[in-house]
Amino acid sequence: MRVIPHPAVTLVLELGDGPLIVDTATGRQQLTSLAAGLLHGALHVRGENVECVEVRLSPLVAYAVLGTSPADLEHVVVSLEDLWGRSAPRIREELIEARSWQDRFALTDALLARRGETGPSVDPQVAWCWDRIVGSRGRVRVEGLAAEVDWSRKRLWSRFRAQVGLPPKRAAKLVRFDHAVHRLAAGEGAAGIAAESGYADQSHLHRDVLEFTGVTPATAAREPGLAVDDIA
Template sequence: MRTFVHGAETWGVARPPRPSRVAGVGMAGFRVRELDGLRMVPHPAVTVLLEFGAGSPVVVGPDGDRRCGSVVAGPGTGAGGGVRAWGENVECVQVRLSPVIARAVLGVSPEGLDGAVVPLDALWGREASRIRERLGELPSWQARFALTDALLARRYGAGPAVDPEVAWAWHRVVAARGMIRVDDLAAEVGWSRKRLWSRFRSQLGTPPKRAVKLVRFDHAAHRLVAGEGAARVAADAGYADQSHLHRDVMAFAGTTPGAVTAEPFLAVDHLAWPGRGTFTFAAGTPDRTARP
């Protein structure tokens, strides 16, 4: 486990020794003494938080609803900076699922998760409490990652695949870092814009135009955290100008491009998801297979 220090905050961060057996899955382990209103920054993935420690995190949404324990968050959750987490002595395995595989792993379409945080037991029932108990009994992070990976692989193998065209369209969006038009995506898969919008949203949990903006924002935000200037990032990431970048960062993160670099949720990524960049583990070479 490595140490992440950000201002007054110190976290322990663990990484699996090898990639998941399921393409489109990323995992990291966290041990945090205190979460004091951590802002959740939108990410182009479905996030599953499997907590098992002595403490219990509490996630509070923009409407004030409180979600305790293990939760699932849809792609783009946290827009406007309206989702925050609190807790003491938190230990958890955080899983990021490509939207292409999320329906199979979760057992439900991510469409109902769009921008929402849902208790895991609402989706998995008693299995959510069983996985919490088993994670808490294991002696090491590597054993916890192995258990989690086996669980995800089993659920993925039994779940429904998305349409090949939808999977291909998602991979194109990620490979292009959000710099692609929805009309072009529809033309490439041979569908109407309306059909692509409907299938994409129902199977991946977000409409294609929002997916394009979310992937572009995620790429730009990580470049800002890496220390690149806003003007250069705006030009390279496909924004019309620096003001356009400013508006998108404010809409997604609830803060300015200059201030977003101070968000621990983003700054920890170089340890928790090294080399991943803009959710690249869900990208690769686009193909027309139903499973990435």
């Protein structure tokens, strides 16, 4: 399946026969469990008899949960063993032994909570700017964010990228795309989405979707992963 970029850090905890085969622009990897940062383009994941728990973490908590900055995951997909060491296989064993999916979800929640409580936190100013970007669906004027938190532009851009994984302008572009592509998946027309989502025109929307997914808006709208996001 094609994994569409999303404004979150993705964890996949695999507990089937595995492995997961991940194809990215830089090559192919075989992984049991993985972490992917804020993606710049789509990647493909394949496997047979695969079962997994997929978790999408806000970059504001991903820093603490992963034990590394999301910026370190830029353009890469890494094994959770590289991040968590021996605890990653133990977590997989616990998930396999769980009796139901609800038990697996509960185990995952507990794991994330424990790691989140002990890991590093992002700066309040960075968190506030991220919330502004998400709340505006990517339509905030990022040039004004530094003044709103009383930081220099250079300091905000540096800290934001280090702690979130993308510079503010790119983060806003990703959030805007995410909102637009889900509206496409819901069956809305591209022209109306472009007009209401801050794009210059329909061609601008087309270029952004092609950049993030590698396919046209019509093809992206049919991707199965988008259809279940609201349920998930």
